Amino acid sequence: MATERENHREDVAGRANVEDTPELLAYYDQLEGFHAGALWTVANKIEPWAPKSRSVPIVWRYKDLRDHVVRSVDLVTPEKAGRRVIYLNNPGRQDVAAAVGWIYAGLQVMNPGEVAGAHRHSASAIRFIMEGRGAYTVVDGHKMTLGANDFVLTPNGTWHEHGVSADGSLCLWQDGLDIPFVNAMEANFYEVHPDLNQAVGYAVDDMTRTWGNPGLTPYGESWRKGYSPMFKYEWAPTYEALTKYAGCTDGSPFDGVMMEYVNPVTNGPVMQTLGASMQMLRPGEHTRAHRHTGSYLYHVAKGRGHSIINGKRFDWAERDIFCVPSWAWHEHVNASDREDACLFCLNDLPVMRALGLYREEAFGDNGGQQPLL
Numbered sequence: 240m241a242t243e244r245e246n247h248r249e250d251v252a253g254r255a256n257v258e259d260t261p262e263l264l265a266y267y268d269q270l271e272g273f274h275a276g277a278l279w280t281v282a283n284k285i286e287p288w289a290p291k292s293r294s295v296p297i298v299w300r301y302k303d304l305r306d307h308v309v310r311s312v313d314l315v316t317p318e319k320a321g322r323r324v325i326y327l328n329n330p331g332r333q334d335v336a337a338a339v340g341w342i343y344a345g346l347q348v349m350n351p352g353e354v355a356g357a358h359r360h361s362a363s364a365i366r367f368i369m370e371g372r373g374a375y376t377v378v379d380g381h382k383m384t385l386g387a388n389d390f391v392l393t394p395n396g397t398w399h400e401h402g403v404s405a406d407g408s409l410c411l412w413q414d415g416l417d418i419p420f421v422n423a424m425e426a427n428f429y430e431v432h433p434d435l436n437q438a439v440g441y442a443v444d445d446m447t448r449t450w451g452n453p454g455l456t457p458y459g460e461s462w463r464k465g466y467s468p469m470f471k472y473e474w475a476p477t478y479e480a481l482t483k484y485a486g487c488t489d490g491s492p493f494d495g496v497m498m499e500y501v502n503p504v505t506n507g508p509v510m511q512t513l514g515a516s517m518q519m520l521r522p523g524e525h526t527r528a529h530r531h532t533g534s535y536l537y538h539v540a541k542g543r544g545h546s547i548i549n550g551k552r553f554d555w556a557e558r559d560i561f562c563v564p565s566w567a568w569h570e571h572v573n574a575s576d577r578e579d580a581c582l583f584c585l586n587d588l589p590v591m592r593a594l595g596l597y598r599e600e601a602f603g604d605n606g607g608q609q610p611l612l
Contacts, residue, residue, distance in 0.1 A: 255279035290532060292564035294339045295331040296548035301369070301558035308346045308411060317355045322401075323348050324414060327560065339562035340534025340587060341420035342513075344413060349374070351407045357400035357432035363466070363510045364393040364416040366401070367538055367583055369558055373407015376400070378470050380440035383447070385412075388474035388540045390500065390583065394466035394510050395421075398437050413538055413560065415585040417512045446470045450503045467502035467509040474540070481519045481581065493529045493601070495520045495571070508589040520544065520573035520580040528570040528602035533591040535563040535584050542580025544573045547608050568608055 257263070257279055270276050304325065311323045326345035327338040338344035347366075349355065351373060367390050368374060374385040378399045383391055393399040403410050421427045442448070449457050450469040462468045481496055490496040497518035500509050508514040517540065520526070528547070537546075543556040548569045555561055563569045573580040591597040602608065 255282055290566035292340065292534070292566060293331045293334075294329045294337070294534065294562065294564040296551065296553060296562060296564065296567060296569075297329060298553045298555055298559055298561040299327050300556075301560075302556075304346060305411070308348050309409070312348055312350055312409070317349065317353055321358075322355050322414075329562065331564075335419045335422070337419045338415075338560075339536050339564055341417065341423060342534055342536055342585060342587060343416045343418040344536055344560065344585075346411060347401070347414050348409065348411050349401065349403045350409055351403050352405040354402035354436065355400055356435045357398050357437045358430060359396055359398045359432070360429040361395050361427045362416045362418045362421045363395040363513050364399075364414060365509075365513060365515065365585060366391045366393070367413040367415070367585075369411045369413060371403070371408045371410030373404035374410040374412065375402055375404065376470075377402075377437055377439060380437060381446050381470060382439045382441070382443045383471040384444060385410075385471070386474065388477075388583070390472040390474075390477075390515065392467060392470045392509055394464075395512075398432055400432075400436060415513070415536060417587070420512060420587065420590070444471065447473065451476070456503070462504045465511045467500075467504070469503055469509075472500050472509075472515075477517055478541075478581065481517060485519055485521060485579075490519075490521075492527045493570075494518050495524055495526055510589065511593075512587065512590050514586050514588045516584045516586070518582050518584065520571055520582070522578060523573060523576045525572045526570045528568050528608050529599060530566050530568045530602070531599035532565050532597055533586055533588045534565050535569075535586050537561050537563070538583040538585070540581040540583045542573060542575060542578055544571060544575075544580050546571045550608050568602055570602075570608065 267277060308325045315323060317323060324345040324347045326336050328336055329338055336343055366376060368385045368387050370387060376383050376385060376391050376399060378393055379397045385391060446469055480498060484498060485496045488496065495518050497516055500515040501507060502509055539555050539557050539559045541557060545552050545554045546569055548563055549567050553561055
């Protein structure tokens with residue numbers, strides 16, 4: 240039964256509980272003529288009782304998409320296409336190219352010896368390497384070599400280009416950007432490098448070597464930009480850190496053993512609009528259900544299992560990508576009783592936290608959701 244408050248404010252169509260009379264309908268028409276409207280006709284549509292994400296939970300299975308991504312190599316060149324990317328389009332977000340919420344994602348492929356020219360834009364981006372050897376990214380003259388499950392930043396406003404060395408192999412990676420968010424803010428700019436490519440001006444992997452030493456800050460170095468100077472976060476030390484932490488903690492009942500990638504200068508998020516984490520689900524682990532504001536895009540870095548999202552089960556395996564929309568109940572299960580599973584997550588929590596919009600709650604004391612059949 241609807242509460243008195245709900246009856247007062249809206250009906251199921253999102254309008255207040257006000258009966259349409261000929262006089263009111265004429266009144267609305269008159270307001271439209273002045274590019275105005277009555278708030279009570281759209282009240283809960285624009286200010287709902289709780290977040291109502293247009294995104295829906297979905298799994299993009301790597302085994303289904305890989306051949307289609309690789310086929311683009313024979314169909315277009317990086318020179319003509321700019322980037323060979325197959326983007327992930329959430330079925331609930333046909334208005335924009337978004338994987339979940341205001342986060343864009345795609346799968347990019349390159350052949351050995353190819354280089355995708357340099358450009359920069361207002362959107363912030365990450366790359367999470369899926370397979371291949373010899374991939375690299377150059378960001379403002381800093382070159383990073385990349386291996387499987389490495390995570391690299393291309394912050395907003397930085398010149399960046401990607402390539403694969405001639406002695407490498409076909410490489411695939413996940414792109415993740417805040418393009419929909421920046422476009423919604425009407426603040427996006429895009430620029431191609433005047434020379435099409437940029438010169439490498441530093442030692443290879445210098446940013447990770449300089450800023451990626453645990454507990455140590457380089458003497459005499461300073462960094463005042465709003466994003467992390469550690470452009471590359473490698474898989475091996477990430478997994479080692481998770482394993483060490485798992486040996487001395489019970490972890491979160493909702494997220495298992497989870498660690499956030501941080502800016503080593505501020506200990507804050509890696510970028511101002513995009514955050515990232517890696518979580519480990521120990522053998523047989525089944526987390527408790529919770530929900531929070533903010534959109535999560537998961538990439539299965541290791542293992543297999545399933546997640547229950549708003550009562551529906553979604554199975555996943557290594558290299559699959561799946562999403563949890565804002566304010567959706569979710570819990571994760573490691574399917575193996577011998578091996579751990581690891582989930583990389585790209586999210587918009589820096590925005591949620593900076594604007595004071597982050598909110599989280601547990602499902603309750605019943606241990607979890609019951610999957611719908």
